[in-house]
Amino acid sequence: MQTVTTPVPSALAHRVVGTDVTLVGPDGRPLADQEVRVEQVRHAFGFGNIGFDLIGLANGETGRPAGAGDDDAAMHHEVGSAAPEQAEHLAELWLDVFNMATLPFYWRAFEPERGRPDTVRLRRAAQWFAERGVTVKGHPLVWHTLAPSWLLGLPTDEVERAVRDRITRDVTDMAGAVTVWDAINEVVIMPVFTAEENAVTPLAQRLGRVGIVRLAFDTARAADPSVTLLLNDFNLSPAYEQLVEECLEAGVRIDALGLQSHMHQGYWGEEKTQAVLERFARFGLPLHLTETTLVSGDLMPPEIVDLNDYQVPSWPSTPDGEARQADELVRHCTTLMAHPSVEAFTYWGISDDGAWLGAPAGLVRTDGTPKPAYDALRRLVKEDWWLAPTTVRTDDAGRVRVEGFAGTYRVEVGGRSAAFELGAQGPRAVEVSPV
Incomplete structure (x- = not known):
């Protein structure tokens, strides 16, 4: 699984949250081996x-x-x-x-x-x-x-x-x-x-x-x-x-x-x-x-x-x-x-x-x-302190890993996009369906 990450100094490591994002299509099936653009939208701080x-x-x-x-x-x-x-x-x-x-x-x-x-x-x-x-x-x-x-x-x-x-x-x-x-x-x-x-x-x-x-x-x-x-x-x-x-x-x-x-x-x-x-x-x-x-x-x-x-x-x-x-x-x-x-x-x-x-x-x-x-x-x-727009590919299960400052992020695939949160409560898997 490819990872999108925000490099930060060790003193700020507690601000970073990692989440596995699974992308699915309108039919509910994982979007496997797809090119995905990930970007940050807003800080939670x-x-x-x-x-x-x-x-x-x-x-x-x-x-x-x-x-x-x-x-x-x-x-x-x-x-x-x-x-x-x-x-x-x-x-x-x-x-x-x-x-x-x-x-x-x-x-x-x-x-x-x-x-x-x-x-x-x-x-x-x-x-x-x-x-x-x-x-x-x-x-x-x-x-x-x-x-x-x-x-x-x-x-x-x-x-x-x-x-x-x-x-x-x-x-x-x-x-x-x-x-x-x-x-x-x-x-x-x-x-x-x-x-x-x-x-x-x-x-x-x-x-x-x-x-x-x-x-x-x-x-x-x-x-x-x-x-x-x-x-x-x-x-x-x-x-x-x-x-x-x-x-x-x-x-x-x-x-x-x-x-x-x-x-x-x-x-x-x-x-x-x-x-x-x-x-x-x-x-x-x-x-x-x-x-x-x-x-x-x-x-x-x-x-x-x-x-x-x-x-x-x-x-x-x-x-x-x-x-x-x-x-x-x-x-x-x-x-x-x-x-x-x-x-x-x-x-x-x-x-x-x-x-x-x-x-x-x-x-x-x-x-x-x-x-x-x-x-x-x-x-x-x-x-x-910001995740720059980055392009990666999903794995066979339609997943990418995103690590960044807690806040709101957006994924885009095939001209469709969806937002998700990296929460301060800690890592958890997120499933999104770009529309």
Whole structure:
């Protein structure tokens, strides 16, 4: 039996799955001694990016949405869509590498006036990605930052009802299009947050951290039992570990842990990254690196504690910075792929245009040209970690063996094709009938 295989370094061998594929004709008989073309279609591993820039394109908009130039929107990247003249080009670059999109459900921007959420526009965007084979995640359902101002002044009981109603409505409305949610964001700091007045922090104080996590997860799961729900945080200290422990002990069902890795102040390095992964892998839950950034210009000074406090009039990308960013992104992604608990990572921005904090952290320059980091990531995802189209012959039983990264593959024989999965659960024989 001939074998189609993806050569990989030993550190990534656990990502490779082998399967015997038997091809049969319309009559059910094996297609023996036939020339077969095998190719990879999609990774099972989530290579993600935010999809904010493409919301306008997905909705057929001819200009930027209202508010896209506001300081608050630019700071949090809550609204921004790419300019129409760049959107189609960005979409081509985006779809050529990524298979998982994060869309913004920041409550303040999503529902600035109570009872008038931006549901139609965000669902169209989610469907646009889903139609192109992209997994869509909503970010986030509960967060103290960017909570709507109309919650202020309401009794805490009414705030709780509004939070529950928001979760139920949005998870229900997005069912089938958004299949992953950051159920709650940055809970470690939530009860003690003082940077701005909001109505969610008092609710977290009353319910406690575990209580508000339970509220988010239980309400979302009741609305759509099929969704994958993440607990997400930037605070990767022992306090987050304690929160995870307490939630699991209390019976809260967490599907995956979200770990933010905004590296505006410099690359963590392999040793720190590995240590973080090991600390959180002990819970036996899948790990998602939910928010990754690496700048291609000057680094943010190390004395800055809250990244939002660093405001500069100009933060350009530089040739030296772009070379550094490319090298660090390859090293970071390779470290993540080498750890068996990591099942997804999301880079926080395709373009420098409107990037979070104005940092040159995107993979594409403001003029639409890819940076070296984009090219380097594409080589990893679509070349080094990808099964190139290969032609082999079936044996007397109509079989070929396929070994590659877990994901979706296609076989073609005699002008007919069929898709099959190489599953992360391990090798198993697959029978396909090309049509």
